[in-house]
Amino acid sequence: xxxxxxxxxxxxxxxxxxxxxxxxxxxxxxxxxxxxxxxxxxxxxxxxxxxxxxxxxxxxxxxxxxxxxxxxxxxxxxxxxxxxxxxxxxxxxxxxxxxxxxxxxxxxxxxxxxxxxxxxxxxxxxxxxxxxxxxxxxxxxxxxxxxxxxxxxxxxxxxxxxxxxxxxxxxxxxxxxxxxxxxxxxxxxxxxxxxxxxxxxxxxxxxxxxxxxxxxxxxxxxxxxxxxxxxxxxxxxxxxxxxxxxxxxxxxxxxxxxxxxxxx
Numbered sequence: 001x002x003x004x005x006x007x008x009x010x011x012x013x014x015x016x017x018x019x020x021x022x023x024x025x026x027x028x029x030x031x032x033x034x035x036x037x038x039x040x041x042x043x044x045x046x047x048x049x050x051x052x053x054x055x056x057x058x059x060x061x062x063x064x065x066x067x068x069x070x071x072x073x074x075x076x077x078x079x080x081x082x083x084x085x086x087x088x089x090x091x092x093x094x095x096x097x098x099x100x101x102x103x104x105x106x107x108x109x110x111x112x113x114x115x116x117x118x119x120x121x122x123x124x125x126x127x128x129x130x131x132x133x134x135x136x137x138x139x140x141x142x143x144x145x146x147x148x149x150x151x152x153x154x155x156x157x158x159x160x161x162x163x164x165x166x167x168x169x170x171x172x173x174x175x176x177x178x179x180x181x182x183x184x185x186x187x188x189x190x191x192x193x194x195x196x197x198x199x200x201x202x203x204x205x206x207x208x209x210x211x212x213x214x215x216x217x218x219x220x221x222x223x224x225x226x227x228x229x230x231x232x233x234x235x236x237x238x239x240x241x242x243x244x245x246x247x248x249x250x251x252x253x254x255x256x257x258x259x260x261x262x263x264x
Contacts, residue, residue: 072142
């Protein structure tokens with residue numbers, strides 16, 4: 001009986017909390033002004049005005065994510081190898097990683113989009129838009145975070161793999177590129193995929209850099225829609241598009257983690 005009572009008590013407590021929550025939802029449903037909510041957040045006429053422009057914004061969001069991840073991954077591999085080395089290369093990598101992991105991503109994007117062009121006036125001749133400078137900032141942030149993931153993956157590869165490759169006459173560089181790195185990347189696929197999901201949402205920070213009509217990502221497109229229509233519906237539509245993109249990715253992360261767990 002002593003073993004049963006705590007279990008029953010927990011069940012009663014859980015059911016009670018569910019009932020209280022359901023009661024609060026019902027009360028709010030009756031009290032809420034649904035006509036005003038529909039007008040402000042779910043205005044069909046405003047939603048229709050967002051098409052087909054929102055598809056370009058969604059494509060820009062995906063494109064910025066892919067560019068930032070691809071370039072950031074290459075930067076991360078270099079930084080991870082530098083951090084695992086010795087001397088000035090190691091300390092440069094440590095400084096870079098700690099700097100861009102320590103600074104808010106929004107501040108990094110702001111500095112790259114506005115401070116860097118002001119400091120180097122010659123860059124204006126290239127006619128690069130602020131959003132592209134902001135994208136460089138996002139690459140630096142991605143590289144710093146991903147470098148730690150890659151480093152952990154490299155260190156997770158059994159030392160015997162390195163010793164076996166060296167005993168076959170492979171150079172240190174060839175061993176790292178052809179033997180260690182492929183295994184390390186395979187080990188860290190789940191966290192890398194999760195990083196892509198986080199990065200996709202972080203592209204919303206590029207709104208601070210400004211963008212032309214053709215270069216807007218989803219968040220900037222939604223903010224401009226709110227200003228144009230004085231209505232919150234554009235943000236709801238943008239949120240739905242984010243979910244359409246991120247939910248399959250999070251599902252993929254879950255599947256990869258389970259698959260890797262089974263193999264281990």
